[in-house]
Amino acid sequence: MPIDGEYRPSTIEWVANQVAEYEASGGTRANTLRETGIPVIIVTMRGAQSGAVRKIALMRVEHEGAYALVASRGGASYNPAWYANLLADPHVMIQDGPEPRSYTVREVTGAERELWWDRSVAVFPTYAEYEVSAGASGRIIPVFVAEPTV
Numbered sequence: 001m002p003i004d005g006e007y008r009p010s011t012i013e014w015v016a017n018q019v020a021e022y023e024a025s026g027g028t029r030a031n032t033l034r035e036t037g038i039p040v041i042i043v044t045m046r047g048a049q050s051g052a053v054r055k056i057a058l059m060r061v062e063h064e065g066a067y068a069l070v071a072s073r074g075g076a077s078y079n080p081a082w083y084a085n086l087l088a089d090p091h092v093m094i095q096d097g098p099e100p101r102s103y104t105v106r107e108v109t110g111a112e113r114e115l116w117w118d119r120s121v122a123v124f125p126t127y128a129e130y131e132v133s134a135g136a137s138g139r140i141i142p143v144f145v146a147e148p149t150v
Helices: 013-024 081-088 110-123 126-136
Strands: 040-046 053-059 066-070 091-095 100-108 143-148
Touching (some): 013 040, 013 053, 040 081, 053 066, 053 081, 066 110, 081 100, 110 126
Antiparallel strands (some): 040 053, 066 143, 091 100, 100 143
16 A cells, blocks of 8 residues: 655655665665665655655665664664654555565564564674664664565
């Protein structure tokens, strides 16, 4: 099910540009995190406060058709704004290639979080550094799992 409404691009210019280029090319361009070569996905969601359509690029951490959405914010002491969006409305669209598909997200904890965290660090080892930085302020980096909507 598409997420309709007014689209408000990220206020971070490079993020907005990456999303636009990824979507315009059907995922054939702007499909890695800058110069790292690590693949990304585009996640579309509804803004918790604005109700507007929001889009972000996140590391591609996929396992058997499900995806981890890691709310790292680079190891900051606070969650990214999109964290609240997913708590308010768990329906998202994920584009991993030419076409977006519908998913439902849920925040994971305990052993399930650790499993997905390990998968995420295997894709992007810098997450381990972010965990230390966030932990210094008492924050545990949230991890969501996105599963295809039936």
